[in-house]
Amino acid sequence: MDGGCAAPERRDGCQAFGAKLENTLPTVVKSTTVLLYNHSLLLMSTFTIEAVRLPHLQDHPLQVGLFKNVANAQFLRQQLLEGNAEYEYAFLDATVLISRAHVFAACFRAINDQLNNRLKTKNVHSEIVFDLSPNNNIAESFRRFGISDTTKHVVAIKVGGDAAQIRAFLEKNIEGEPAALSDESLRSLGDLARIRKIYRLEAPKKGQAELGLGQGAESFVLGSLALKGS
Amino acid sequence: MPASRLLPTPFHGSEEAFHMIAQGAEGVVYRTNFLSSNSSTSPSNDISGNAALKIRYPKPWRHPILDRRLTRQRILAEARVLVKLSRELRAPGDGISGAVPNVLGMSSEEGWLATEWIEGATVKAGIRGWEERQRVLREKAQRGDDVASEAQLEVLRALLRRIGAVVGRLHVCGIVHGDLTTSNMMVRACKPSPMGKAEAVASTSDDDKLEGEIVLLDFGLAQQSIADEDRAVDLYVLERAFGSTHPKVMEGRYSGQSAGAMFDEVLQAYAVATGKAGKITLRKLEDVRMRGRKKSMLG
Numbered sequence A: 001m002d003g004g005c006a007a008p009e010r011r012d013g014c015q016a017f018g019a020k021l022e023n024t025l026p027t028v029v030k031s032t033t034v035l036l037y038n039h040s041l042l043l044m045s046t047f048t049i050e051a052v053r054l055p056h057l058q059d060h061p062l063q064v065g066l067f068k069n070v071a072n073a074q075f076l077r078q079q080l081l082e083g084n085a086e087y088e089y090a091f092l093d094a095t096v097l098i099s100r101a102h103v104f105a106a107c108f109r110a111i112n113d114q115l116n117n118r119l120k121t122k123n124v125h126s127e128i129v130f131d132l133s134p135n136n137n138i139a140e141s142f143r144r145f146g147i148s149d150t151t152k153h154v155v156a157i158k159v160g161g162d163a164a165q166i167r168a169f170l171e172k173n174i175e176g177e178p179a180a181l182s183d184e185s186l187r188s189l190g191d192l193a194r195i196r197k198i199y200r201l202e203a204p205k206k207g208q209a210e211l212g213l214g215q216g217a218e219s220f221v222l223g224s225l226a227l228k229g230s
Numbered sequence B: 001m002p003a004s005r006l007l008p009t010p011f012h013g014s015e016e017a018f019h020m021i022a023q024g025a026e027g028v029v030y031r032t033n034f035l036s037s038n039s040s041t042s043p044s045n046d047i048s049g050n051a052a053l054k055i056r057y058p059k060p061w062r063h064p065i066l067d068r069r070l071t072r073q074r075i076l077a078e079a080r081v082l083v084k085l086s087r088e089l090r091a092p093g094d095g096i097s098g099a100v101p102n103v104l105g106m107s108s109e110e111g112w113l114a115t116e117w118i119e120g121a122t123v124k125a126g127i128r129g130w131e132e133r134q135r136v137l138r139e140k141a142q143r144g145d146d147v148a149s150e151a152q153l154e155v156l157r158a159l160l161r162r163i164g165a166v167v168g169r170l171h172v173c174g175i176v177h178g179d180l181t182t183s184n185m186m187v188r189a190c191k192p193s194p195m196g197k198a199e200a201v202a203s204t205s206d207d208d209k210l211e212g213e214i215v216l217l218d219f220g221l222a223q224q225s226i227a228d229e230d231r232a233v234d235l236y237v238l239e240r241a242f243g244s245t246h247p248k249v250m251e252g253r254y255s256g257q258s259a260g261a262m263f264d265e266v267l268q269a270y271a272v273a274t275g276k277a278g279k280i281t282l283r284k285l286e287d288v289r290m291r292g293r294k295k296s297m298l299g
């Protein structure tokens, strides 16, 4: 956050009728100045961790951040393997994420399943990783969507907790370049071939131009996540 | 927040607004926000929300275990079909918009389904609006009959053709809808441009509202089927629904044509969209009509 300013204004232009969620943003909860002034560390930083309040889940605010070119993925993964409680975050491989809606659909489902006492994994954070996967194989979901030793770009998500503490923690412990989590940033980092393989999406035929994933793909992926397991 | 007490987790106690849109025998549809709060607001009534949330409440008259199972099945069936169609029911030119609302979330256990909010009006409301405009025009002109201008009729015929085409494409996808009525389809308040991108329709005439893309809703009774019989029944249900909801249109009162001529627009476009298989379905429709007539004669 530059100089204690609130979350950056990134509303995308005007919305056409029937425009898709892809381009829309959840309520950006502006972090209070009080919090920032209490943490001189944050005043100096150029952080873009965003507080997100998903509709209907006002009691479960998220802190989300994107880190590019992360140097210590191996260390982060090790902390998860050891069950280090301090590192109870959803660390996601940003290159397999399609859009903010994709990420938030998994968050919504994980929190909802927690509220209804039916988590399939250890906690709500591992559940977010699991919920991104189109199938019920937990180990595979962690391999595909979680952090591996070679993960370069990481999306970190924390459900609940103290916003200032979480910001400070992420800044201190993720060795990467913080960036805004936006549809554009995810699009530019996305590994289309992997995303298509994971979700069994159509690839352009030989000789056809690469036009990106297209709207049908995102719709289908969100729908598949909602249907999973039922 | 109306009826918030009845909402299932996580909507119970939500701080979001819920606008009741429809209350049917099977459930309630609310307009609300889902996954994101950045939503368009309907210019006419200031109601906003980017999602349609369908909630099926427990029915006290049914056995609780049976009720839960039925609720689960209906929500799931609808979500499955919508997800399948979100990918398959797309015309080549379709850009950002599909012919069914996208699924945003679902929980069959708690009995809810969230889909993308479709900006626009139901076909029922659209045709009623058209009829109302004809009435006003007729009064102004002090005409005795109902016959509408050729331009006005063409707007309606084009709408019927788009309905026939989308039902045809639906059947080609291997799905029959099961409840094709004019409240279960909408006209998007958006015109697809040649570039495949949807453009907002800011200030257009009322007739333009009938020119948007058709979106099919309410797949709670949909089934996977490629049987001619099922397809023909789908068309028959649609024909009956048109006849009872918009009798003057279907009787040819505005066109001066014979009864049936208007619905033929639907069937012709259906035939184009379905090709060979469609011809068999249309022949089957004759049988189904026949049976329907016999049944209604017997009472």
Ligand SMILES: Nc1ncnc2c1ncn2[C@@H]1O[C@H](COP(=O)(O)OP(=O)(O)O)[C@@H](O)[C@H]1O
Binding pocket: B021, B022, B023, B024, B025, B026, B027, B028, B029, B051, B052, B054, B101, B115, B116, B117, B118, B119, B122, B183, B184, B217, B218, B219, B220
């Ligand atoms: N995705 C949507 N976008 C806009 N309106 C919708 C949407 N889904 C439903 N509606 C409105 O709610 C009404 C009832 O929805 P429907 O799915 O047909 O449920 P029901 O089983 O109660 O008939 C529709 O006729 C339409 O007016």
Ligand SMILES: [Mg+2]
Binding pocket: B024, B183, B184, B218
């Ligand atoms: Mg309906």
